[in-house]
Amino acid sequence: MQLATLVLGLALATGLWSAVQAINTQARENYAEAAERLGINRFATLSSPSGPIAVDTYVRIRRAGWQVSPVLEGRIGLAGRSFTLLGVDVLTYPMEIAPQADEADVSPADVLTAPGRLFAHPDTIRNTEQAALPVPLVTSDRVPRGIVMTDIGTAERLLDRPGQISRMLVLASQPRDLPPLSDIVPTLKLTAPRAGDDLSRLTDSFHLNLTAFGLLSFAVGLFIVHGTAGLAFEQRRGMVRTLRALGVPLGLVMRLLMVELGILALVAGGLGLVLGYVVAAALLPDVAATLRGLYGAPVSGSLRLQPEWFASGIGMSLAGALAAGTHALWQVRRLPILTAPGQHSSGLASETAFRRQAQAGVAMMLFGLSCPWLLGGLVSGFVLLAGLMLGAALMLPLALSRVLSLIENRAQGALAEWFWADLRSQLPGLSLALMALLLALATNIGVGTMVSSFRLTFGGWLDQRLASELYITARSNEEGRRIESWLSDGQADAVLPIRHAETWIVNQPARIYGIVDHATYRDNWPLIASLPSVWDRVADGTGILINEQLARRGDLWPGDSVTPAAGWTMTIAGVYSDYGNPDGQAIVSLPLLLSRFDGVPARQFGVRISPDRAPMLKDALLRNFDLPASAIANQAEIKDRSIAVFEKTFVVTGALNVLTLGVASFAILTSLLTLWTMRLPQLAPLWALGLTRRKLARLELLRSVVLAGVTGLLALPLGLALAWVLLAVINVESFGWRLPMHLFPLDWLRLWLLALCAGAIAAALPARRLNRMPPSALLKVFADER
Amino acid sequence: MNARVWIGFWMLLQTTPLAAQGFAGLGADADGFAIPHPGAVLEFPADHGAHPDYRIEWWYLTATLKGDDGDPYGVQWTLFRSALRPDDGTGWQTPQLWMGHAAVTTRDQHHVAERLARGGIGQAGVTASPFAAWIDDWEMKAHPDTGISELTLSARGETFRYELALSAKGPLVLHGDQGYSVKSADGQASYYYSQPAYDVSGTLFLPDGPVEVTGQGWLDREWSTQPLSPDQTGWDWFSLSFDSGARMMGFQLRDSGAGYTSATWIGPDGQSQSFSDGALDVRPLKTERVSGRDIPMRWRVSLPDQGLDVEVAALNLNSWMDTSFPYWEGPVTISGSHSGQGYLEMTGYD
Amino acid sequence: MLLDVQNVTKTYPVADSTRPVLDGACLTLGAGETLALTGESGSGKSTLLHLVSALDGFDSGEILLDGMAMSPLSDVQKAALRRGPVALVFQQLNLIPSLTVLQNLAFHARLGGREDPRQIAGLVDRLGLAGLENRYPEQLSGGQQQRVAIGRAIALRPRLLLADEPTGNLDETTSDAVLDLMLDLVRGAGTALFLVTHSPRIAARMDRHLVLKNGRIT
């Protein structure tokens, strides 16, 4: 039984940990691969600030000798989904997109002439979807996931953008003696290859969150392992004593035990890897969807085994077993040869141990709390979290013991007295499992509170932020101007240009928007803090608004001044919340923006119109300007899409939550099962004294439920503390925004009931066993030859 | 496979006997492409331009030069056209693909560059009158109304660049039967003419600095749809300019048997005489290890009908064209019954 | 007759042997009487005690307690029996480790609803446990533990006290003291004592002495 528990506990711990690791490494690998394949970090790019580049321009650059490769990029609907279509000139593109030659059932004529071929990773478009495609598909694992590639000739046809190029890659190898690019095409902008890939920078915080969760799961698993390893050694005491009495040196015995533990850890680690793989494979599609939705990061929905993942899983398993085993071994070492095994069943000895644990817990909490002041940053946030959680877990046994003796003192009747006293005396054996439960419950409360708070805040924020009824994106500035003048000509209540320039603020890339003075902003914009008459300040060009991310990172607040571009300083008039966007943002009046930046595109607008007229106006716009349907989005669509993205973000968190709770209740079960052999001698006398087995079984069930219930109550304050840390520390550090905390007592009740269930389920098996136990088996306990 | 290698592979399929192995059906059926016929009359300047209804075509210029430093140099400038389908078309989706190879060979250096492009967008192409052939910034361009007699030539790679002026000192030479050049006993053939007598002058820009050069240039024009028969494995092609003022073009197509040879003798006055299979005899004297292959670097070339019996030796063993489909192409020196310089191209040595 | 064991047979389902442990055992015991049962190890002494204290069932025959037949009783009724008229003292492992000496002493009586604090206070003195009331069993010696177990049974004031080698792992002096105490207490309370022992010396101190052999009592 111990063996099974030990292996299972370790396997579960390793499983959860390696699941998270698998997801993380998969995603990271995909980013690197995508960046590599798209040449983002290897090649300089040439683009036009004013929109697409003409093919003639490309030819002009080529005929001047520069080796550039054209790319036409756009969104395209395929098989009912939307993809990024990357059209490249396959003759000059520096990366490979076709599959290996021996797999390629495709000739240059197929690719280069109509109808052409699409290339996509097998994960991106399934074979079954191919029938619905306008152009035959070739699957190729050389194409980044989530992207569809094709020859530029096919792309311009599919995207209906003949003669257009989005950008050019400047190839690494260039002929000698070339004239400067700026002489050939002065209007194009050359961007150096980007150091480090943006995707991993953007998604770091997300992965850190996952890692933290993985560690938590592992910690919960370790509690199980620690407990069972301790018990296993405890039961070996007799054997160890006999061996030592026979003259086997202690060192050898210890080494043998360690080797045994090591082998077990390897087996368990192996099982855990299998488990982790299954979990990761189940979760990855959602993670991938999140990353794609939130950051546009192309992540595979399917898993590939990687050696580092493998090593990390086995390593954690070994380390975990070792950590759990050393403590137990230490006790074996101190074991005298002769004394009888102590039946510390009164709970006397444990009281002092509890007190020592609690002191360690307080120390850990204090350390965690001091960390943000000492270190700062996201890591210290996590240290604070860890300190809080582990500290609280260590304090749990003492707290439980105190609560139970309080109840015990008020207990009436022999049975009740025994029940509570017994409960307390059982704490040492169960405390690890209960700590695991405490952590799982607190995490659930904490993360649940964060997610719900987020959802509530985000929903409200979307309502404020998306005040316009229609959002239009024109294909060119010229078209934008035509649409604007048409709309302003009495078609809409108001046209609000959405125009922006890229800049750097407080040493970070930021986007600066120019707005016209309109009631829409005055009435709706979600300001967190502002100076008096903030909108007048923006309108007259004396004030700038910045988003919360920027404000918190730069430690800026209304009244401070900021430099939105070189040699331009402004007073911050307000700070607004801006969820779901990792970067800095600022708002000034439109004339001011235009006076500061050249070539600000004028392709996007918000349109105010009474909601019932919005669909008609949309139709009219599509017809009059022959716009693609994707060019106009209405408010409701955007809201739905945004919320869907955020829901996805937390699917993973939710799933891991449920899993940790599962692990915790498994921990209780395993503790109860391992304690079983010791439990029987404690229960048999009561049976002999006149209690039926049924009654005893019911008391056993009650015992577990009560412990889970009390632990659940103690988890509540911890969970709320956790939520606060997540919302006010971790979120600010990783996303740059702080969320108001909302409380959801009904969720707590649900969770508490869930904890009771977990307790009941964990105890159900031992209780059933007790209820079914034949009297002769119980009597054996008293048999002389024990 | 890299797109370039892949496209190169495709072009290779069409220009070497690999086609026969991979695409056995190709020999029988021309996929709608035109096929050369004996008795056709070549017309100029129109035939200086491209023939999109034929599968492959090239403008192939080699020059043996002497620098102001006294050293010998070789220059190659080649534009290949390869059609996926026998039509022209505009924009990205044209079936006409172009490939450029440029090289400069010195005694101890060999500089190579390659370009790939599509015809339909203007990145590469050939116009007949006024004559111009280009890919990217590489260009072979005639002065207006001179046909191809007065050319400027330029190309540029990572390590080299050249600007040359070419002036023809003799008439065009039609190979085989008035330009219909048979390539195998099975009757595979191409249209093939040359301008073998350019005076060349200009500048080579090399890593060590610019070199002023003068010398002789030779332009080959050839187009076809299926020039090789199924069992031919490669060829050895010679363009030799003798100090006597005579010239000779000769090639051997290797197969499992005796091979197939053909030659054109061009007198100092530009009058030419074609020799059919067997008249020319070429045999390797010494092979060397180049880029992991055994390639003949010394040849014995004899055309008894013209009293020719010479040894041809490579100037620089490493004139290896490490392009999408690799081959050996470089300047040679001639000794024996005649002396002089020339160019040698060898394919199919794997 | 307080206890009447009639022709009881009991077989443990063991693979190799179907020979009954008890094979028509008969025995009677009057109220207030003391009885010693001896027999070879494995002869079935403990088994008989377990049957009499309604801890286990038997195959045939009948056991009557105060004229009431045991075999038809339900689990709940049997349990009530163990909290009332019958108490059993084992050789070891008698005490509840999470309760103090005092709590242990009172436990059985309270369970049976017949707690008498004064009697228990008296017992503490009689058993020589004064000063140890708030200790836990693990803090007691073997003899002390056994005295608590006996005291707990006495505190229930049963009609029949069963004891299975109650002094088995005590030294002779302690064992005599414990036995003296036990006899003293049962006689004072009018309780019948049915004691299993290996020691002829102890057996000799009982009113009657029976031997169990080959499943029968002689």
Ligand SMILES: Nc1ncnc2c1ncn2[C@@H]1O[C@H](COP(=O)(O)OP(=O)(O)OP(=O)(O)O)[C@@H](O)[C@H]1O
């Ligand atoms: N629960 C049981 N299952 C199977 N066999 C049992 C069980 N309990 C006792 N026995 C067997 O029944 C027989 C009688 O056992 P019992 O314990 O009654 O003997 P005993 O007379 O008390 O012996 P001792 O003097 O050693 O205590 C023995 O052979 C024993 O092995």
Ligand SMILES: [Mg+2]
């Ligand atoms: Mg016995």
